[in-house]
Amino acid sequence: MAVRTEDIIHNCLWQELGLKDSEYERIERLLGRHPNWTELGMFSVLWSEHCGYKHSKTALQSLPTQGEAILVGPGENAGVVDLGHGLALTFKVESHNHPIAIEPYQGAATGIGGIVRDILAMGARPIALLDSLRFGPLEAPWPRHIFSGVVAGIAGYGNCLGLPTVGGETYFDEGYAHNPLCNVMCVGLMRHEDIQRGVAAGVGNSVMLLGHSTGRDGIHGCTFASEELGENSPDRRPAVQVGDPFVEKLLIEACLELQRTDVVVGVQDMGAAGITSSCAETASRAGTGIEIDVTKVPLREKNMTPYDIMLSESQERMLLIVERGKENVVEEVAERWGLHVATIGRVTDDGLFRVYEGSEIVAEVPARALTDQAPIYRPLAERPTYLDQLQPIDEKRVQSLTDRDHLKDLKTLLGSANLASRRWIYQQYDHMVRTDTVIPPGGDAAVLRVKGTSMGVAVSVDGNGRYTYLDPYTGGAAAVAEAARNIVCTGGRPLAITNCLNFGNPEKPGIYYQFAEAVRGMGDACRALGTPVTGGNVSFYNESDGKAVYPTPVVGMVGLLLDIEKRLTVGFKRAGDIIVLLGDGPVALGGSEYAQRILNELGGIPPALDLEAEAALCEAVLDMVQARILSSCHDVSDGGLAVALAECAFRGDAGATGAKVHLEGDVAPPLALFAEGHSRIVVSCAPPKVDEVVRRAQVKGVPVRILGQVASERFSIFWADDILIDEDTNELTRCWQEGIPCMMS
Amino acid sequence: MVEYRALIKVMLKPTVLDPQGVAVRNSLLTMGYEAVKSVRVGKHLELTLEANSENGAYCLAQELCDELLANPVVEEYHIELAPAGEEKGGT
Amino acid sequence: MKCAVVVFPGSNCDADVYHALTDDLGVDAHYVWHRESDITGYDVVVLPGGFSYGDYLRAGAIARFSPVMVSVQRFAQRGGLVLGICNGFQILVEAGLLPGALLKNDNLQFRCEWTTLRVDNHCTPFTSRCRKGQVLSLPIAHGEGRYHVDSDTLKEWNDAGRIVFRYATAEGDACREANPNGSLHNIAGIVNREGNVLGMMPHPERATNSLVGGEDGRWVLGSLVDYVERGCV
Incomplete structure (x- = not known):
């Protein structure tokens, strides 16, 4: 290991990992000693905004999460709602904004990969994808390049998985010219008894890694996602991972096959912060400890340090907690699907996350310190002055528009980027595979049949950044209201939402005001419309050169049609x-x-x-x-x-x-x-x-x-x-x- | 047995339309590179092989191309042998 | 009729074919894993769509070396009926069971949309229910569906009526506007010399129920049922 503890202290190296001085001190207090380089790396990723929700937790606690239909609320890999007939639906939306600004195709592709594994971890078969995209105006070449790359990336990954992309929304606006947004939603279907948890339960059980081998890709991806994009961003290219949808498809089939064997106790997607977050989260949820040996991890690059292995964000990997003695069942399934598999450790009872390199301990920290003890900030909120300067478009102005050529204006609007037909996008997505798509893209919401029943599931994803910019509270509420209206327009009853909150730097009081107000609006709308929040994702620091994106709360909603013939x-x-x-x-x-x-x-x-x-x-x-x-x-x-x-x-x-x-x-x-x-x-x-x-x-x-x-x-x-x-x-x-x-x- | 590196270029036959090449050329033209008269896009593969002789390595590479790496219906290939160097990456 | 649906790693329309055959057409269908080599007892083998082996290298190039393909070759040689849909068609051409190749779409994009096809040969086991010139509405979903073949083979196939489906307008005109991918002569599906192996890019299994947009896929899959049950076209 290259970096010595003395050097960390002497050179304040935590700052390079994105940790504040006060956060470093907090880590010292929690451990009762100086952390070593590997431990510091583990804290830096789990305490990043992306994983730790340091600036958002307080506001998010105000959202309603209870409801009749809710089977699993926030805190798991994804929320679950009841459909009746013993069936359940799991769904979640997640952002991949920073990666698409660097490499649109792979950024979008790996975004799909991550959200699909979240759904898979719940024990469900993924059945559909949706996307919510924001780009700068299409008149400029860079937004066009990002837009076509993102659409091709979603198509390239989603189509290969055999998952229909059935709906979504795309807007083009100056407010996203330097910070495009890519939010993707996945929906999965399962029986109640198949609901799986991300828990490292059962002391002595094995910790197994299934899927791709581990390389150096994406180290510090989530730290990267928690910073503003600056001029140096293209140099940070190594943080972007490359997706392999073929392996993901095999991983889906292998995990669903394992589901039927009853040897798997817990499943966790290995996304942001890789092995570190998946191990820490499963142990923390179960109230257990976990120990692993990095030399057991299948690697695809030479000379990887424990630090690299713990922080790698290599794609298409799942963490499985498997009943002791039943590892061979997992190995057989992995062999059939041609996937790497390895037993890398076991569940312990001491609450510690211990990392070995062979016989040497290279990291040892309380699992909960990583997952639950990140500092919680209550940022200052201050109403931005621009909001007080807004004036309604006055009567006289409106009257002066009366004699315009309205037909010409209508044609201009219909052909404009935000209102024109989305066919160019969705014809690149296989929106029919699985043969459940009853209302395809282009409707208010998409509707999928549930084979073997008379039911249909309606899904929609909505948000309006421009409204939220002009009125943050109403913008947050309106995202929920529009999603509900879209579901209702297909004949579905709204059940619940997942959200993805895309904002600028929350440490700026004006931005935090937008965030807090939008969340408050969202909460009020959820209560009024009876659609609790089952989880979601926060993406802060969508800024370049000090200019933030439009505050963009995105709502993914699911609804139920009891009789699909009534759609x-x-x-x-x-x-x-x-x-x-x-x-x-x-x-x-x-x-x-x-x-x-x-x-x-x-x-x-x-x-x-x-x-x-x-x-x-x-x-x-x-x-x-x-x-x-x-x-x-x-x-x-x-x-x-x-x-x-x-x-x-x-x-x-x-x-x-x-x-x-x-x-x-x-x-x-x-x-x-x-x-x-x-x-x-x-x-x-x-x-x-x-x-x-x-x-x-x-x-x-x-x-x-x-x-x-x-x-x-x-x-x-x-x-x-x-x-x-x-x-x-x-x-x-x-x-x-x-x-x-x-x-x- | 000696290790050889085979550098294999797989191209669409000249008679087969290459829309990717056309698209690349068009975009180069829009960028102002009028000197570009045509573009063909192909694949480049690098293999490390064991063989008794250079000729043996060449024959093996040829066989692999015929069997799998190129599609004789629409593609043609070109093999170049180089001394085995340091292997890039891992497995 | 007993039908095998071959599952390669990366197949993703296997379940759709299985569902269409069993639930919508009442056929006795079974999944066959690509490592199996025994396909005796089946009347029809379907190679479904998807991205076998990720479509890496070339679509279908790696799948053709799966163990099951040896049996599929033998099955076809003995006159068994083989239907390759989309990726299945790509595998059949890579395996040499059908001539030609399927190249990247001329628009360079993956395309998923409803197309209309003209039935140019209704005397095959796959089209026995159709009328000549009938227009079917079936979806496509592919990035590499531009059929290409040398001019001698094209002439032979044209002359012998082995071009079974062409992309055409709703009125049956196989014009440029009706061609979604730049396919040579608007070719959407062909049979082999013996007439027992058909490859097609459009997906009949996606159109066996009006709830998901149409039932014209029954003209193709239903023809197979008729043929097997009657033993002739």
């Missing part, structure tokens, strides 16, 4: 059906796509969110789903009502790809067409069902407005007697479909 889709079904708007929340141009694209300004005050109205709207739609009176259903979100109606037309069945709509009332045309607001859903129904739709909405206290009729192939919107928009739907479809391909060619 609803976006597209109109029959010409002559009546188009109805449910919900009538306040709308605003502030933060809207219209303000961004047409007025070219970010500013103003985004629309307010009334959580009670949102809950009532969701209940009303679910009630109509049960009564089977709706033909189509679509959330009104980015781009406002005109864009929502156009989307219903684009996805309409043959002969039902148009609309004839009358917008009247107290708002000026640009507001009526393009202003955005929450808690609005546009539905269509057969003419004889209209009265029932209106009645059921009113029972739930939901405002309802009849907008017009589904037309065969012409898209027209009137305002009083004026024609605002009148165009062949095919022409609008062309603008919408060609948007992204044009920008990418």
